[in-house]
Amino acid sequence: MIQKIASIADTAGRRLNWVVERCCALLTAVMVLVVWFGVTERYFLNMGVTWTEEFSRYVMIWVALLAVSSAAFRREHIGLDVLERFLPPYLRPGLRYLLDVIGLGFFIFLTYYGIGMTLSGRTQYATIFGMSMAVPFASVPVSAGLTSFQILMTMIRDLAPPPVPKEVAP
Amino acid sequence: MIIVAAAFFILLFAGLPIGFVLGIAGVIGLVQIGGENFLAMAPKRFFEGLDLFTFMAMPFFILAGEIMNRSGITERLAGFADALVGYLRGGLAHSNMIASVLFAGMTGAAVSDTAAFGNTLVPAMVRQGYKRPFACAVTVAGSIIGPTIPPSNLMVIYGSLMGVSIAGLFAAGILPGLLICLLCMAVIAALGRRLNLPKSKAGPSLRVILASFRSSFLALLMPGIILGGILFGVVTPTEAAAIAVFYALFVGMVIYRAIRFSDLVEILIRTSRITGIVFLIIASASILSWWMTFMQIPQAIAALFLSLSSNPKVILGMILMLLLGIGMFMDINAALIILAPVLGPLTAAIGMDPVHAGVMIVLSLNISLMTPPVGACLFVLSSVTGERIERISVALLPFLAVEVGILLLVAYWSDLTLFIPRLLLGR
Numbered sequence: 001m002i003q004k005i006a007s008i009a010d011t012a013g014r015r016l017n018w019v020v021e022r023c024c025a026l027l028t029a030v031m032v033l034v035v036w037f038g039v040t041e042r043y044f045l046n047m048g049v050t051w052t053e054e055f056s057r058y059v060m061i062w063v064a065l066l067a068v069s070s071a072a073f074r075r076e077h078i079g080l081d082v083l084e085r086f087l088p089p090y091l092r093p094g095l096r097y098l099l100d101v102i103g104l105g106f107f108i109f110l111t112y113y114g115i116g117m118t119l120s121g122r123t124q125y126a127t128i129f130g131m132s133m134a135v136p137f138a139s140v141p142v143s144a145g146l147t148s149f150q151i152l153m154t155m156i157r158d159l160a161p162p163p164v165p166k167e168v169a170p
Numbered sequence: 171m172i173i174v175a176a177a178f179f180i181l182l183f184a185g186l187p188i189g190f191v192l193g194i195a196g197v198i199g200l201v202q203i204g205g206e207n208f209l210a211m212a213p214k215r216f217f218e219g220l221d222l223f224t225f226m227a228m229p230f231f232i233l234a235g236e237i238m239n240r241s242g243i244t245e246r247l248a249g250f251a252d253a254l255v256g257y258l259r260g261g262l263a264h265s266n267m268i269a270s271v272l273f274a275g276m277t278g279a280a281v282s283d284t285a286a287f288g289n290t291l292v293p294a295m296v297r298q299g300y301k302r303p304f305a306c307a308v309t310v311a312g313s314i315i316g317p318t319i320p321p322s323n324l325m326v327i328y329g330s331l332m333g334v335s336i337a338g339l340f341a342a343g344i345l346p347g348l349l350i351c352l353l354c355m356a357v358i359a360a361l362g363r364r365l366n367l368p369k370s371k372a373g374p375s376l377r378v379i380l381a382s383f384r385s386s387f388l389a390l391l392m393p394g395i396i397l398g399g400i401l402f403g404v405v406t407p408t409e410a411a412a413i414a415v416f417y418a419l420f421v422g423m424v425i426y427r428a429i430r431f432s433d434l435v436e437i438l439i440r441t442s443r444i445t446g447i448v449f450l451i452i453a454s455a456s457i458l459s460w461w462m463t464f465m466q467i468p469q470a471i472a473a474l475f476l477s478l479s480s481n482p483k484v485i486l487g488m489i490l491m492l493l494l495g496i497g498m499f500m501d502i503n504a505a506l507i508i509l510a511p512v513l514g515p516l517t518a519a520i521g522m523d524p525v526h527a528g529v530m531i532v533l534s535l536n537i538s539l540m541t542p543p544v545g546a547c548l549f550v551l552s553s554v555t556g557e558r559i560e561r562i563s564v565a566l567l568p569f570l571a572v573e574v575g576i577l578l579l580v581a582y583w584s585d586l587t588l589f590i591p592r593l594l595l596g597r
Contacts, residue, residue, distance in 0.1 A: 024442035025435050028229065035226065035412040039405065053223050060229065061220045065453075067446025068189075070439075077187030077447055078501050078546070084185050095185065102181065103190045109197065114213040140213045 006160040013153035051128035058136040065143035107148040114141030189450035196457030219456025224330040230411030241422030246386035253382040260367035270312030274319035275393020283313035288554035303565040311569035319347030342587040455507035482520035497538020
């Protein structure tokens with residue numbers, strides 16, 4: 001039963017991560033193209049375009065924050081393992097779950113207050129395209145929500161690690 | 171303040187990722203000063219901490235490095251380095267150092283260098299008869315040349331946060347980086363006979379040097395493109411990084427034909443993930459950093475240092491000890507974001523040029539990448555090669571001593587860092 005739940009959590013995490021990673025790749029490509037366009041425009045075309053810097057900055061924030069959930073799914077965020085190494089093996093899973101719960105709490109907090117920030121951003125406008133600041137601000141609650149989900153999935157997944165890790169396309 | 175500090179250190183040593191620890195400590199700080207009313211500040215600071223155009227240079231440098239790496243550039247650079255110095259006793263160890271300098275012009279993070287050479291040069295050295303801990307030590311010692319010689323992610327962060335010229339910092343990092351290479355090569359030469367390092371039978375060959383130069387010429391142009399553009403004021407660091415990506419793609423896909431479209435997706439995904447890990451640290455540290463500013467902690471620490479001594483040289487010594495000490499336990503990006511606002515005013519108070527101070531801070535933190543228990547380069551190399559961290563650390567000691575010596579030179583002899591900025595930028 002535990003194995004089955006862990007397997008479902010692993011699949012859910014992988015599928016979501018597959019989508020998020022490709023979104024990140026696409027947005028990174030967009031960011032590169034926009035800055036290239038900005039450089040070309042500034043030095044060769046002189047069209048008086050002013051939106052490239054701000055637009056690419058917001059894309060960068062979306063990429064970076066979306067990727068936080070991906071690194072959480074892969075447990076790649078950097079931390080010390082000094083205490084874990086000194087603990088007897090039977091206490092290690094307990095420590096890991098405690099730390100996961102603390103991390104989960106932080107990202108649920110960011111999701112909740114990030115939604116508030118995004119809603120307040122509806123009445124603020126960026127200098128480009130008259131865009132509502134809710135669009136860039138939404139990167140915080142969306143990424144924090146995704147990261148919360150991935151931390152939860154990794155916690156369930158680690159109850160019974162699946163035998164063969166593989167990349168699953170949706 | 172004590173609660174925030176206690177929460178920070180307990181969670182850090184318990185093993186919570188540093189990006190999470192910084193955010194949680196910051197949120198606790200916000201609750202302390204303003205209760206629930208201040209909590210809404212957290213996501214705002216988190217967002218605003220990343221909202222800087224100059225930060226975009228980091229993902230671009232990471233992307234350019236990944237593309238060049240995937241197109242086999244690392245091997246070409248290593249080949250050229252080997253042609254230059256491979257005939258000496260301990261030739262591959264010398265080549266490792268020279269390759270680190272060449273690679274430094276493409277990468278902004280030490281860990282990229284460690285991972286690239288850990289996979290290629292360390293096994294090659296072991297096959298030639300070098301002891302694995304020594305091969306690892308040479309690679310780790312050389313890898314901090316990467317973020318000292320421009321481009322450097324840490325310099326981008328420092329310059330962006332403190333309003334210091336990134337071009338100036340880049341120019342100022344060149345001489346210390348080259349000095350690290352030269353003195354580490356001197357250590358290898360000094361240890362050569364005692365450790366009985368292998369010596370190639372073949373002597374230097376101009377034909378081989380020219381052939382390997384031709385093979386790696388396009389890669390060698392990359393630092394020129396990045397630095398030339400920035401230092402001569404043609405482009406901003408972010409634009410230069412974007413041009414470096416264009417150049418790397420052109421070389422990788424059109425000239426070398428080593429990268430296909432499917433590889434590109436993988437490269438973009440990997441770049442975004444590395445960016446996400448670093449940027450989470452920056453965003454979370456912004457919450458804590460805002461709290462520290464509100465509590466006037468930077469001023470308090472500066473006042474404490476200035477009350478301990480009025481001698482600038484002594485204060486400089488204390489700053490170096492603080493940097494090396496904190497760097498031993500904290501991720502260097504996080505340490506930089508937290509310490510920069512503290513040390514910026516302090517170094518200004520003792521009359522240091524901001525570019526000189528920036529390079530000194532960055533170099534100190536780079537050196538802490540090689541020291542246990544949190545030396546990221548040690549961890550990466552240990553996982554790539556399977557060698558134990560303790561054994562690498564012991565073999566690293568002579569190199570570490572030399573690099574700390576260079577740090578002292580950088581700290582106490584400002585001309586070493588400011589000579590090139592003055593020459594090129596007229597500072």
